[in-house]
Amino acid sequence: MNIVVAQSGGPTCAINASLLGVFRHATKYEEIGTVYGSVNGIEGLILDNLVNLCDIIADDEDVELIRQTPSTVLGSCRYKLPDFKADRTVFETITANLKKYGIGAFFYIGGNDSMDTVMKLDDYFKANNIDIKAIGIPKTIDNDLPITDHTPGFGSAAKYVATTMQEIIRDSSVYSSKSVTIVEIMGRDTGWLTASSAVLRQNGEVAPHLIYLPEAPFSVKKFLSDVREAQQKHYAVIVAVSEGVSLDADDFQSGKVDNFGHKYLSGVGKALEKIVSQEIGCKVRSIELNVMQRCSSHLSSKRDITEAERIGGAAVKTALDGFSGRMMVYKRVRNHPYNMRIEHVDVREVANKVKYFPLEWINETQNNVTNDAIEYCMPLIQGEQNFIMKNGLPKHYVLRFALSHDKRKGKIE
């Protein structure tokens, strides 16, 4: 049989490593013929836009380059399948294309939404006695997928956040006058990535002095009092705040704090910058780490990349063992020395669900995290990749494929 792999959702530094895991592991099995890649996630299977990875990944340098390239070499999508009981058309198209290429297993590397796709395809295949396996391979910098100890991509994002936060602390602490620096960190509705900035404590940093996660209630009044208290001890106060923190708290709404207009548009960091400027009046700067958190492969964690490749390989074995409708997961065995094993669970236990940061890892005053959070993150940011450089820059692998929308214009949109 042949197999197909696709990438979906927001980019990370590890998603191409998982693709390599699938590809390289598959080539070890005699029963697997061609490994196809679907362009732009599931869109490629709808629009018959597949590439033959066996032709494309020609040598060891290709493998090295794909491993060090961030984002998705096969493109991505945000396409959500309908319920097949309501609309079978797209499922029939996908199945026809899978059969056309003799495909016996479909591997989808993605986050919560992508697991919904795996679940729906598996439901459809099983209901119609179609012998095609659908396996999910997790990825997201947000680390918000249930059951798995952590997600591929999170370790590299955490290493970026901690390294960059340390540099921002140096940058912010040079003047002999009071200042507040607010760093806004991704993670959607969960605080995992913001919490990872606390690993700096292991290297003797006191900052970030205040850490706010979406899992804890946020009050502007309390925030201002936290900052004022921190200013008693530190001239340069550093704040880490999750993008998912909502300022719609009581004090904010009730107008105790000056009017900052309606729902803030530029993110929570900018909003807090304005609040500090108006209420405290010292020098203040907000910094959005933005997409750099998910694409700075030059700072990726070697452990994350290695694990991401392993979980891709394990997915192939899982399909060959006859499983379908499963998502691969990491199980942490121990922390000292760190060890984890790979298992798989019913994708229905993961799809469309969210794993929040544990409330017991947030301190009592709800403005920092406990050492448990640091213990959890530390093993995941270890190790650095060696890079193939060209002209003083990391060399990237770019696959020049036809975008799905080019192939059959308008069919998706």
Next chain:
Amino acid sequence: MNIVVAQSGGPTCAINASLLGVFRHATKYEEIGTVYGSVNGIEGLILDNLVNLCDIIADDEDVELIRQTPSTVLGSCRYKLPDFKADRTVFETITANLKKYGIGAFFYIGGNDSMDTVMKLDDYFKANNIDIKAIGIPKTIDNDLPITDHTPGFGSAAKYVATTMQEIIRDSSVYSSKSVTIVEIMGRDTGWLTASSAVLRQNGEVAPHLIYLPEAPFSVKKFLSDVREAQQKHYAVIVAVSEGVSLDADDFQSGKVDNFGHKYLSGVGKALEKIVSQEIGCKVRSIELNVMQRCSSHLSSKRDITEAERIGGAAVKTALDGFSGRMMVYKRVRNHPYNMRIEHVDVREVANKVKYFPLEWINETQNNVTNDAIEYCMPLIQGEQNFIMKNGLPKHYVLRFALSHDKRKGKIE
């Protein structure tokens, strides 16, 4: 005699390397006794806040760590000296402190404003027959100092900008729908750092497709037409824009483009994001590279760091040769293979002056740069530093000194 070195202005990745250059070169000369560091730039000399670097920099590991730590280990300031003919007081205080420590030469690592300090001190010393040499050592990521071929700190910032831009391009190019990504880059009123993003062409990147520098006139109408034209060829259009680009152009003021309120507060990137969203309506994101451009030492250019240390050393020799009121400069000898030598010029030729990006390196349509700009930047971003790591993170050197404002509260402010 003893000497003192201080750091001033905005941080860079190379300013500590220049400090090391002064320190390590000075220890080779028998005629130099103690090397002092002035805390928070010139403030330390006003408030008698000096540290003995010979005590502090104890071994080779200290040297390595200081070299890989961004920002200023001695702190910084934005203090501007008055004209000594109007107010001698502060000059008398500084001179008394210099004499108290037996200091015969003062080295100031900084940008345009810091060279103003060097100039004024030299004027005062010469007018009063005080035999203390004042030497300026350039630094700024903006690369806007006259005469010197480039400034220490620029190469590392350019390497960060190019590497990060390449990763942003990968991140932005995954979906099969139209998008515009706008990256706002530092450089104050000059376009050097923004222009450096064009080096990616050497590695086969077409993006950034549009590059806007403050040296060229900017029109919102023209910008929108540029973006629309680029969208004919590229689904994911990438724009690099200098923070110094002003939107106060005709079309903007005349209201041809919708009202975005008064003077934009969140930077030019955010403003252009809003304009694209309103006028073109596709997916659009703006990214500020923010302080990461000047403090991401984990991505510093080895050539920049090596040169920054050399120019610090050369400054010591210049003072010992009897010169004062000079700023050290790089002279590029050739590009293939790259070679430069270090000279010195009258600091009055540099202080408070700005070197703009050459107009002849901007293309005819004023939305990109020519290959001359790439040839100029390429040698400056070459080489990577080896890092001492700790717990998966670059190890930083932190000098626990008393801030100047603590020592004599209120005296400066």
